Amino acid sequence: MKRRNFVKRTALGTLSTLIGAEIVFGAKLPNGYLPLALQDPDPFKMFNKDRGMEVLNDKPWNIEAKAHLLDDKVTPNSSMFIRNNGLIPENIDINTWTLTIDGESVKQPKTYTLPELKSKFQQYTYQLTLECGGNGRSEFDPPAKGNQWTIGAVSCAEWTGVRLRDVLDDVGIKDDAIYIGYHATDVHLSRDPKKEPISRGAPMQKALQDETLIAFQMNGKDIPLAHGYPLRLVAGGWPASVSGKWVNRISVRNVVHDGTKMTGDAYRVPCNPVEPGDKVKDEDMCIIESMPVKSLITYPKSGATIGMGKSLNIRGHAWAGDLEVSKLEYSIDFGSTWKECTLEKPANRLAWQHFNAKVEFPKKGYYEVWAKATDSRGISQPMLLPGWNPKGYLNNACHRIAIKVV
Ligand SMILES: Nc1nc2c(c(=O)[nH]1)N[C@H]1C(S)=C(S)[C@@H](COP(=O)(O)O)O[C@H]1N2
Ligand SMILES: [Mo]
Numbered sequence: 345m346k347r348r349n350f351v352k353r354t355a356l357g358t359l360s361t362l363i364g365a366e367i368v369f370g371a372k373l374p375n376g377y378l379p380l381a382l383q384d385p386d387p388f389k390m391f392n393k394d395r396g397m398e399v400l401n402d403k404p405w406n407i408e409a410k411a412h413l414l415d416d417k418v419t420p421n422s423s424m425f426i427r428n429n430g431l432i433p434e435n436i437d438i439n440t441w442t443l444t445i446d447g448e449s450v451k452q453p454k455t456y457t458l459p460e461l462k463s464k465f466q467q468y469t470y471q472l473t474l475e476c477g478g479n480g481r482s483e484f485d486p487p488a489k490g491n492q493w494t495i496g497a498v499s500c501a502e503w504t505g506v507r508l509r510d511v512l513d514d515v516g517i518k519d520d521a522i523y524i525g526y527h528a529t530d531v532h533l534s535r536d537p538k539k540e541p542i543s544r545g546a547p548m549q550k551a552l553q554d555e556t557l558i559a560f561q562m563n564g565k566d567i568p569l570a571h572g573y574p575l576r577l578v579a580g581g582w583p584a585s586v587s588g589k590w591v592n593r594i595s596v597r598n599v600v601h602d603g604t605k606m607t608g609d610a611y612r613v614p615c616n617p618v619e620p621g622d623k624v625k626d627e628d629m630c631i632i633e634s635m636p637v638k639s640l641i642t643y644p645k646s647g648a649t650i651g652m653g654k655s656l657n658i659r660g661h662a663w664a665g666d667l668e669v670s671k672l673e674y675s676i677d678f679g680s681t682w683k684e685c686t687l688e689k690p691a692n693r694l695a696w697q698h699f700n701a702k703v704e705f706p707k708k709g710y711y712e713v714w715a716k717a718t719d720s721r722g723i724s725q726p727m728l729l730p731g732w733n734p735k736g737y738l739n740n741a742c743h744r745i746a747i748k749v750v
Pocket of ligand 1: 425499571584591
């Protein structure tokens with residue numbers, strides 16, 4: 345009896361420690377009951393995500409969409425993938441939040457509050473495609489370590505903010521500036537405050553583009569916490585890792601930014617093709633810049649059934665990094681012949697483009713619809729896997745859906 349009480353009290357003490365507060369009525373806790381505060385969080389509720397999304401990792405949170413969940417022209421928060429390298433910052437106070445612009449190549453560092461940023465500079469709104477460099481990683485062989493993204497690590501939301509260029513102009517940049525690098529308030533998985541989960545950037549030419557924003561709104565509202573509240577860099581068309589979330593400092597560098605995940609195999613690929621599985625020398629690795637041409641069939645959902653004699657209206661989106669998509673084709677015979685889809689112009693530069701087509705099937709049976717986009721330089725998506733690379737980046741193979749005609 346005595347011993348049981350002792351055990352119970354110790355367990356209660358442990359629970360209180362885990363929660364970080366005394367459990368006031370702890371003595372009344374039903375036997376075996378786990379306080380809500382310690383129950384596994386429901387990521388779909390926590391992040392307002394569609395329950396059809398796929399959780400790839402919970403430490404840190406990495407969640408991807410499915411093709412049919414990306415059917416909207418502008419991606420809503422509910423189907424936007426989450427890619428975190430560290431822990432989401434807690435207790436953000438927008439009243440004390442600042443953005444500092446510093447680095448070797450600023451004349452004088454300068455710090456802005458959120459109201460200053462919003463009032464001092466003109467605001468712009470753009471639809472911007474953000475695709476994780478590792479989207480499609482799951483297909484590479486030999487496999488690459490990291491989150492096994494299939495096709496859902498891409499989004500095109502509407503971002504509102506100020507131009508990074510206008511802010512850099514206001515600060516004053518020296519002639520030797522070649523790169524910017526961001527710093528943010530998310531926490532390294534080790535919780536070591538000296539380590540950054542990620543600190544990437546882009547050459548000045550990308551930093552100074554009209555569409556490169558320091559954003560404070562997504563789809564007309566405050567940016568959701570998981571996507572960078574209250575301030576985020578958004579550089580559409582480049583690996584989304586350039587678009588720093590929870591940004592509080594941007595350094596203007598006179599060298600290629602050397603922050604966390606700028607070096608080694610991170611967001612770098614062999615400058616020239618290699619054999620699958622090859623070891624690649626550090627000096628033969630190049631930083632990923634503009635993303636390759638790609639497309640996604642978002643309607644219907646793969647596996648759909650259609651009655652014989654009916655035509656099928658397919659639709660989806662296509663994007664091509666810094667470039668425009670100039671042609672979209674589909675095939676129902678595994679790539680032997682292709683027909684053209686109707687392709688819309690982008691809402692603005694770096695927004696994905698919508699396509700649709702009316703597909704007819706010759707007889708009952710199993711089909712696959714493949715989609716292939718071509719960029720403004722005439723470069724098309726590969727039908728199957730593109731070049732292998734150590735970390736499984738840049739898989740822009742044609743998207744395919746299965747259709748049964750009955
Ligand atoms: N501060 C910070 N910014 C970040 C990341 C991060 O872990 N921390 N992940 C990057 C990566 S790798 C991607 S693909 C995108 C994902 O953006 P999303 O979660 O809003 O879809 O954010 C980028 N910005
Ligand atoms: Mo990413």
